[in-house]
Amino acid sequence: MSNSILSVQPLTFPWQTSDPFLFCAFHKDNYPKGNGQMGPNASLSGRNLGSDFAGKDGWSMYHGQSVPGFPAHPHRGFETVTIAEKGLVDHSDSLGAAGRFGNGDVQWMTAGKGVQHSEMFPLLNETEENPLVLFQIWLNLPKVNKLVEPHFAMLWSEDIPVFTHTDAHGNMTKVNVINGKIEHYVSPSPAPDSWAANPENEVAIWTIVLSPDAEWQLPTASAGVNRSLYFYAGEDMEIDGSTVKRGNTIKLDATKATTVLNGKEESKLLMLQGKPIGEPVAQYGPFVMNSNAEIQQAMQEYQNTHFGGWPWPTHDHTHDKSKGRFALHADGKEEIK
Template identity: 45%
Template sequence: MITPNTPFRLTTPWQGTDPFLFAVHHQDAYPAGDAAMGPGDAHPEGWSMYHGQRIPGFPAHPHRGFETITLVTSGFVDHTDSVGASARYGQGDAQWLTTGAGVTHSEMFPLVNEDSPNPLELFQIWLNLPPESKTAAPEFSMQWAEDIPVWSTPGGAVQIIAGRIHDVQALNPPVNSWAADPANDVAVLLIDVTPNHSLTLPAAGTEKTRRTTYVFAGDATIGEHAVAQDWGYQQLGREETVITAGVEPVRAVVLQGVPISAPVAQHGPFVMNTRAELGQAFQDYRETQFGGWPWPSTEEVFPREQGRFAKFPDGQVSQPAAGE
């Protein structure tokens, strides 16, 4: 339970506050990859296979009724899904997936370096959908690192995945997202604070906005409160957020938004408003598989030499501006 204006210890996953359900931070010290881009016989220390068998990651699994926002700061994710989208993204890229009426997707972590380690760091944030969008059409979108807006000051820098800081505006969110309406004041920010400096976020846009800061590296001071590494702090209403670092840099994620204020019924990968809707979600998945699985493997990965790309269900392909 998060109490506003009181630091709280982060759990696994990180506690969410409406409109966010929760967030997870994965950090893995993967070794050099074998011929199949897996760890081979390497001893599992400092990393997890998660649910992968030969390559780490999360094989095909379904979702309905919310959105996943996945930011990968190091390493790569190979994505495939039941609506025909696919991607390899990482090194600062973000993927935003509206699951809506239902998507099955796979998220695998190929170890592309054969002669050096493959460190992985990613954040996955679950953003709820309002009742009217729970069964919207799925939407797959990518934000390449080269395009993600950054707001910089002498105190540090902020990558803006959603929202606005002064005159720096994030890329457009999916059309059915709670973030698509500026009145909902949604922001997703990745923050780096320079040692012995402060970084000030402007006040939230509404009195209803909830802003939560998750400090995952370094010890910070937020306003007058000490917020150590692996602790968080939530503000309500309209006031600036001043994050100060000590002798070590501070890294943090900020999630903010106006609450959806609707009932939440969740079971595993489905997030609806009622138990009856959850039952319908399970029935629909059993009957339709949310479009089936069009890929040869539930742990699909792309060739080692494949660069970053995204292929959309309509066949269009997007790549970073640098063409990497």
């Protein structure tokens, strides 16, 4: 490996990440037309409903029975950053918050001391297919913030700054600055108790689109910062002169300038970066703490309290078909887009 490249490894599910991140789940589903009840207009026979991750016919139901997605489940001790690049997500949670977002929107949720939420994928289009491209990034919380109050926020696509660079040959690179900054392009504020809320931690979450043959140099970051590129769409590119194919994770030395030269097809990358928290990680399913004893405590508290219960009619709750993009917060404030 040369220059800034530390390693190149094939993408696995979920994508492996470095501290302060825990992992990234990438979903690409070519859902068929909707059936009028927000589920797929297709037979569900041959699927392991309730745990369908096989990708039959190019899509999965995941834990959904009639609408694809993830019915109510708990979290504690970390954050989820959900990037809905394409398609829609219906969010409902135990705080009474809810939302429908997608097609470039991002949801930032701090689980903190404990929350239940559901993430369903409503198939609203009944005349055409309903493709979904989604990243869910798990960002750890430091011990001091493991038990903060849960928090739910939306970063709407129109509020996320887009940095563009045109190279000497007129080829364009576009970067959605979901967190962090590039030059004078500064992201919306993350959740208040997040590791990302302190600029000194240099947390960056960017989605990068390179047109064919585009060349761009990533800005550097401080020593000790972990930085990885996830090459999920396209064919190939050169990174510091080394050819890399789609379907790889590229770990970089963030202190060195990295030059990316795209191949003959449009390419897409996710970049995750940040200073490590550097604390022990104990994880059991949806709970992420610092010790096994804290995991046992989290499980016991969930059994006793269900983290506030579930205020919605069903665990796979979806919102009315007529609703557009919106966010209803636990305090009653509503955003309508």
